[in-house]
Amino acid sequence: MKTIATLPKSSSGLLVLTSWVLIFMELCTVFSGGEAAHAVKRFTGLYTGPYFDPSTTTNITTQLGTHAYLPCKVKQLGNKSVSWIRRRDAHILTVDRFTFIADDRFQAFLVESTDTWTLQVKYVQARDAGQYECQVSTEPKMSHFITLNVVVPKIEIMGESDIYVKTGSPVTLKCIITQSLEEPAYIFWYHDGERMLENYLAISEIRMERVRADTTIGTLQIHHARPEDSGNYTCSPSNLDSASVLLHVLNGEHPAAMQRGKNSASPIPGWSHLSMGLGLGACTSPRFAFAIALSVAAIAELLVT
CATH class of the missing domain: 2.60.40.10 (Immunoglobulins)
Known part of the structure; x- marks a missing residue:
């Protein structure tokens, strides 16, 4: 009678364990597109933590x-x-x-x-x-x-905050945006709070261009300014602050007359009368003219007070 060799229990257990490992690895290969693959990918190699x-x-x-x-x-x-x-x-x-x-x-x-x-x-x-x-x-x-x-981009309209032009003159407003990493999607223009659309196209032109890597210029051009074009003009780029100017369209008036304010120079009381008296020097002796001028100026000062 032949003797059949048998494996020790420990060797048999090792063989079963090895088989299961091989089966698991095969399943991971078969389902490489699913959750198993994701788990293998995440924990590949020596896992030492995040x-x-x-x-x-x-x-x-x-x-x-x-x-x-x-x-x-x-x-x-x-x-x-x-x-x-x-x-x-x-x-x-x-x-x-x-x-x-x-x-x-x-x-x-x-x-x-x-x-x-x-x-x-x-x-x-x-x-x-x-x-x-x-x-x-x-x-x-x-x-x-x-x-x-x-x-934070900077935005301004080129020129003074108050612009004076004569009726019929062309007007060009330039809205300059600097330190801008991205070009704005649009620049809207407003006249006294009303967006300038089709009803303005007959008298104006609106355009936008990227002139440098960080600079965009929006231009509003009025071909022939009319008195009704006077008012506040605002350029408003997308996702940015706005900038405004005041346009004054004049009917022959001198701009300086409209710009006079509290900081303008005021005439000295009696000075015009003194000047008038000094003008007599052209036809009299200087000493006599000066005496008359002082007298006229003094009388004018008394009348004012």
């Missing part, structure tokens, strides 16, 4: 009124949470996809293909500038800091 991708930026610059995106790349996150915190007031903005601030301009989302948790700040305001913390819920906490810089 860490920040060293290529993640630490500075973001955006323009006032636009949307800002602050990226935070966290590798091997596992079951940990990612929070965004505003450093100036230690306010928790988001935890994973949940928002914890009563400001719907803030939102966080995950781009799984790059393991990036991004904080979105819509319609950026000047006060949004500062440092933001991307924090992972390890023990102790891990943090990555990003500084948000907000560029």
Whole structure:
């Protein structure tokens, strides 16, 4: 009778375990497009816990009124949470996809293909500038800091704040926008609060052009100014402040007469009479003319008071 060799129990258990490992690896290969593949991808290699991708930026610059995106790349996150915190007031903005601030301009989302948790700040305001913390819920906490810089474009209408022209003259208003990272989608012009549309096209021309990498010029041209064209003109770019000027269309008046204000020079009482007396010097002796001038000036001063 032959003796059949048998494996020890320990060897048999090892064989079963090895078989299950091979089956599991085969299943991972078969379902490489599903959840199993995602799990294998996330935990590939020696798992040592979450860490920040060293290529993640630490500075973001955006323009006032636009949307800002602050990226935070966290590798091997596992079951940990990612929070965004505003450093100036230690306010928790988001935890994973949940928002914890009563400001719907803030939102966080995950781009799984790059393991990036991004904080979105819509319609950026000047006060949004500062440092933001991307924090992972390890023990102790891990943090990555990003500084948000907000560029505020400058806007002005070229020339004086009050413009004087004669009836029938051409008028060109230039709205200059500088320090602008993005070209505005549009520049609207308003005349006394009314947007200049089709009813103005017969007498005006409106255009916009990008002249440099950070400069845009909007132009309003009135071919033949009329008295009814007088008033306030405002250029209003998209997502930016506006600028205004006052246009005065004159019917032959001298502009200086309309510009006289409290800072204008006032005549000295009696001075016109003194000047008149001094004018006598052309036909009398200087000493006699000066005496008459002083007398006339003194009498005029008494009459005024």
